[in-house]
Amino acid sequence: MMEENIAAIATPAGKGGVAIIRMSGKNPLEIAKKMFYPAGKIKVEDFEPYRMYPGRIDGGAFEDYGLCVYFKAPASYTGEDIIEFQCHGGESIARGILKQTFRLGAKAAGKGEFTKRAFLNGKLSLASAEGVADMINGESEAEVKAGYLLYTEKLTNKVRDLQARLKTLLAGIDVSVDYPEEDIEEQHVAELKEALCKLTKELSSLIEAYGVGKKIKSGVTVAICGKPNTGKSSLLNRLLGYDKAIVSSVAGTTRDAVEGTIEIGGRKFNLYDTAGVRESGDFIENIGIERAESIIKSADVAVFVADMSPQGGMDEEDIRVLEMVKGKPLIKVLNKSDLTHDKTETDADVHTSAVTGEGILRLKELLFEKSFGARSEDAAFLIEERHFDALRRANESLQKGIAACEIAPLDLIGIDVKEAWDALGEITGETATEAIIHEIFEKFCVGK
DSSP: OOOOOEEEEOSOSSOEEEEEEEEEESOHHHHHHHHEEESSSOOGGGOOTTOEEEEEEEOSSOEEEEEEEEEOTTSSSSSSEEEEEEEEEOHHHHHHHHHHHHHTTOEEOOBTHHHHHHHHTTSSOHHHHHHHHHHHHOOSHHHHHHHHHHHTTHHHHHHHHHHHHHHHHHHHHHHHHHSOOHHHHHHHHHHHHHHHHHHHHHHHHHHHTHHHHHHHHHOEEEEEEOSTTSSHHHHHHHHHTSOOSOOOSSTTOOOSOEEEEEEETTEEEEEEEOOOOSOOOOHHHHHHHHHHHHHHHHOSEEEEEEEOSTTOOOOHHHHHHHHHTTTSOEEEEEEOGGGOSOOOOOSOSEEOOTTTOTTHHHHHHHHHHHHHTTOOGGGTTOOOHHHHHHHHHHHHHHHHHHHHTTTSOHHHHHHHHHHHHHHHHHHHTSSOOHHHHHHHHTTSOBTO
């Protein structure tokens, strides 16, 4: 689908070594002829695709010396002809060259318009396009990897396989409805039910992967909790590698949750140092304690910190905190190990010292284990809530179809199977509405 030429700066704003101005459409080569002057005797119209050519780039009020490359349709990112100019990375240089493309007939690209054209031209699926955005916006190695798995059609291929099998079942239903013979229909319903049960198991397996994917995309929420003065703030600072929380020997110093982010095994962990939980007559401290309780309840993992110094020990306040984290993945930490030689406590998962760093590496290992277990990286590609919702609805439709096999005629069962196919099509883009497509590409930056 060849369209009007669009142009945008494809590199981030700011100064740099190189900036890229990208054009895509029906004839960006015609614009390049009017603003690029190749070194040597070659002409722009004689450019071989996928080769870099040096020369002068016309920026209107100035010229720059840079490179030009031509990507010929359909073997390009968008499926259209593409021209890219590489110039020196000054903001004024890139803007001037972009404005010159506008003067010569190109239009400003909208958010994600290059990738949207790639989707509309069949170069990638809708889920693959979302993978591009996840890679660009990824804040951890794991999120980038998960985005790449989406981009390389990991999810799309699975979904298309499920759709193909549903389509085969729908074709079989149509045949049985058109040629109704009681014995054949009864046999067909039994086979259909067996096939639907198998499909729901595969869908359920995909849906379960969302728990891991959600943590990869948003990060694991970790609540560092315990009574006051057990060294929670010092522990946070040691995990982060810098001083974020105020440390004091005065109990109740942390009045509000202090947060910081680290990567463990390439995955993001959002750490919250919560106010010490205790009975307090201080109005402000009580607000902090209420907020701490809220964070603890919503956390993915709780790190319970107790004090193993001679002055420390478990009491009713510790028990109160442990009650709050019941049923949640929990790591029990005995802190301040540098203040005692007695490390016979067996109930703790790890002994730590924020002063010496003892146990910090093991604590990080435990955080990863409690959050992700041993799940393979290749399984962590379901990171978009939209995909999760579509899979869930598809599964619900198939469950209704399985139940209908006991009481309903084939044509009614077919309605449930078609609903499942439609829901899965929202992931690949086959049944996605214009509103869904617009919302997805609005999340992109201009130039991609």
